[in-house]
Each structure stands twice: as C-alpha cells, then as structure tokens.
Amino acid sequence: MQYRNYLASPSSWRLLRLFLAFIVASSLLISYLFLKSRPSYALYTILAKHEISESRRFIHNSPDNKYVLFKQLQGAGFNNQAQEILLFHHLAWLTSRVYVYQPIIWRPRGSQATVPLSAFMPGVTRNSISAAVFNEACSPEETKRIKVRVNNGVLWEYTKQQLNGREKCIVVEDWILNWNFLASAALHDIWPEFQKYLSKYFQWSDPIRAIAARAHNHLNLRESLSNPDGEPYIALHFRRGDFEGHCQSLAEHYTGFTTWATLPSLDPSTYPPTLTTANQTSVIEHCYPTLHRIVEIIDAQVRDKPHLRTIHVLHDGAWDHPLVYAQHYRLEATLTNAARAKRAGWVGGPMRRVTHSGQVPIRWGEADWAVMVDVELARRAEVFIGNGYSSLSTQVVALRLGADGGRVEDITLL
Ligand SMILES: *[C@@H]1O[C@H](CO)[C@@H](O)[C@H](O)[C@H]1NC(C)=O
Numbered sequence: 001m002q003y004r005n006y007l008a009s010p011s012s013w014r015l016l017r018l019f020l021a022f023i024v025a026s027s028l029l030i031s032y033l034f035l036k037s038r039p040s041y042a043l044y045t046i047l048a049k050h051e052i053s054e055s056r057r058f059i060h061n062s063p064d065n066k067y068v069l070f071k072q073l074q075g076a077g078f079n080n081q082a083q084e085i086l087l088f089h090h091l092a093w094l095t096s097r098v099y100v101y102q103p104i105i106w107r108p109r110g111s112q113a114t115v116p117l118s119a120f121m122p123g124v125t126r127n128s129i130s131a132a133v134f135n136e137a138c139s140p141e142e143t144k145r146i147k148v149r150v151n152n153g154v155l156w157e158y159t160k161q162q163l164n165g166r167e168k169c170i171v172v173e174d175w176i177l178n179w180n181f182l183a184s185a186a187l188h189d190i191w192p193e194f195q196k197y198l199s200k201y202f203q204w205s206d207p208i209r210a211i212a213a214r215a216h217n218h219l220n221l222r223e224s225l226s227n228p229d230g231e232p233y234i235a236l237h238f239r240r241g242d243f244e245g246h247c248q249s250l251a252e253h254y255t256g257f258t259t260w261a262t263l264p265s266l267d268p269s270t271y272p273p274t275l276t277t278a279n280q281t282s283v284i285e286h287c288y289p290t291l292h293r294i295v296e297i298i299d300a301q302v303r304d305k306p307h308l309r310t311i312h313v314l315h316d317g318a319w320d321h322p323l324v325y326a327q328h329y330r331l332e333a334t335l336t337n338a339a340r341a342k343r344a345g346w347v348g349g350p351m352r353r354v355t356h357s358g359q360v361p362i363r364w365g366e367a368d369w370a371v372m373v374d375v376e377l378a379r380r381a382e383v384f385i386g387n388g389y390s391s392l393s394t395q396v397v398a399l400r401l402g403a404d405g406g407r408v409e410d411i412t413l414l
Helices: 002-007 010-036 041-061 078-094 131-137 152-163 186-201 206-218 243-252 264-269 280-287 291-302 323-335 338-343 367-380 391-403
Strands: 067-070 098-101 143-146 169-172 234-238 310-315 353-356 383-386 411-413
Touching: 041 131, 067 078, 067 131, 078 098, 078 152, 078 186, 078 367, 078 391, 098 131, 152 169, 152 186, 186 391, 206 367, 234 291, 234 323, 234 367, 234 391, 243 280, 264 411, 291 323, 291 383, 291 411, 310 323, 310 367, 323 353, 367 383, 367 391, 383 391, 391 411
Parallel strands: 067 098, 067 169, 143 169, 234 310, 234 383, 310 353, 383 411
Antiparallel strands: none
8 A cells, every 4th residue: 555655646547557558559550650651672672683684684685775874853752753754764765875764762761762763664664774784884985974054945955966976875964854944845845755755655563553453443433434434533633731831932933833734735724813923822822722712623624524523632631731631621521512512503413422542542561652543543534633833743744645645625723
C-alpha cells in the first residue's frame, strides 16, 4: 500500500497506461505508413542491374552509335522530371543519337535517392544506355562537351544542329530545358513532332499498368471507349496541398501556365476569364481556383452529358495536408446534391459516384507508383479537368492529345 502511494495514484496509472498505449499505437501506425510507402529495394536492384547489362549489350552490338548525355533536373516532382526526360529522349531521337538516361530522383525515399528509370518509363530505356556505363561507350577523347546558351526562341533548333555534328559523344553541360524554356512559346514548335514521339515511344512499366487496370476495375471506371466495363467518368485534378503558397509566389512573379497547357490549341479549353499573368488575382484564380469555380467548370462539362455521372478526383490529401480531405468532401457533397444539380441544369441528375485518389487500391510496396497511376486514371477519363500550372495535369494533357489522339474539347483547364 505504502509504495503504491509512493509511485502513483490509480488514476494517474490509468493515464500513464493510456499514454503508453497511445505512444505504441502511433509508432506502429507511423512504421506501418513508412513501410507501406517503402519501395521494394530488391526489385530496384534487379532493374538497375538489368539496365546495365542491356546497356552493355547495346554498346557492344552497335559500335557506330553516337551518344548524347544531358544535364538534367535533379529533384522536383516526378512529372517535372518525366516531361524533361521525354523531351531529351525525343531530341536524341531527332538527331539520331542514343540517349544516355539517368535515374529518377525519388524524393519519397530521401532528397538524393534514386530509382531506376525503367521502373517507371521503360520505353525511354529501350535502345538507350544508362549513364552508369557512359564511360564504356565514350572515352574522354571521343567526347565533346558543349554549352548551349542561346535564347529560348532558337534553342531547340540550335541544339539540334549541335547534336547533328560528327562527334561520337556529346555532353550538354548546361541545363537547357529550364523552367523558363518550358513556359515559353518555343515549346509550341516542338509539339507536332513530339506528339508522334509520344504515340510511338511512351510506355508505363508493367506494375504501373497493372495497378491502373486494378484501379479501373476496383473503382468501376471505364478504361476506354472501346471497353464496355465500368462507368464512363470525368477526372478532376484537384491540386491543393502546397499549391496555396506556390500559387502565391507564381502570382508575384507573373507566371503563366506550364509546358503543354500553353499550347494555342488549348486556349478554348481554358475556362474563362482568360488568364492574364500581369494580374495577380487572375493567376490565383487559375492556379488555386475556388470550389465555386471548380463546380462551375464541372457544370459546363456535364450539363448536357447525362451519361457522365461518375467523377474521379485526383487530390493530394495526406497527413501533412489534412484540410484537402475537408475540401474534397465539400466538393463531393455539392456534386451529389440533387437540388443543386437541377438548379445548375444537369440533364441527368447529380453525380452518382465520386471516387478519389485515396481509394486507389495501392498494395504493400507499391506506393512509388501511385503518382503515375493517378496520371493514367486522368488520361483514360472521358473528360479531364486539370490545372494548367501543374506538371501532372500537363503530362495528362500531353498523353491524351499526343499519345492517344484525344480531343481538346474533352479537356478543361481550371
Ligand atoms: C484581375 O483578375 C480578376 C479575376 O479574373 C478580375 O476580376 C479583375 O477585374 C482583373 N483586374 C483587372 C485590372 O483587369
């Protein structure tokens, strides 16, 4: 009795136990989440080895090849890196050089962690070589190092001329496809050829395609017009999370849409009023649109499309951005409200189903592919509503219009 009093009263014991239980439960939860998002190292090691042996075989079998190694973006999100890699591969292809590819910098594993490119986009690694064996293809004597510092308007053509040279190996030492270039009209001239490139070379890896097929099945979403399974759907890219602050800084720098969202053919797809980069309110309006505006845009797309009563929302809600969920549920409540749908003139009644990124059946060890599955779900949707400031959205736009021959009418930019 005496020592019990000395230690603690029964009620504080209970509190302590509760506290310990809480600590144990939260550390279990944290390690679960950590493991779940943990990539499968074994697979990546196999892929990296395979990339190297394939590269060696390629170098050995075709001694007359010419190569190009570019300075690439180190970091940023997956889609920023992917779009640059695709453009570089395209540029190498246009100039009959073998593209020397580098791994993806994969932030979820650490700021400098890398993942083999073939885990995501095997189309780029075929008939290309890994930078890991660049020195086996190119001796220093055979390698010309160049800098291509010219203005955006002539950069692409000038680089092509340089790469058309006779040197066996070229290393481009400056970062040519910088943000500035990607937002410039210079990109428009590249588009017609790049579309063909995408339809010919773009490919997701098998796991990505398998998860996307599973997601379509599980969420009962129609994969393509020719596939009778599942319901036709709209995909909305609801870019929130860190975008609130990001859009503010874009507005302060009078920034416009990124990459393919700037294509003149998409001008009619941008929901009015027109984006005026000199007007900061206008930048915010398009970059971080209000729920009201988003619903208005959905109205415009579905008012006379009664067969579209399922919407899939790609969002970035996560433990560090919990408010995104609250906004998502407000959006869902609005879209499924029968009275509102009637007021807005929806012929076919309100949305019957609202699915979202959190419901995509990603299994243990697959979390690295979630972003690409999101892209794929948006790409296959009958209608896509995206954000012209987001590289995920512009990647979706490029794949729909380029790889799949889709229509601009089925795209609206917020
Ligand atoms: C700036 O953009 C906002 C949002 O589109 C608009 O309401 C406002 O009139 C614009 N201001 C000017 C000066 O054009």
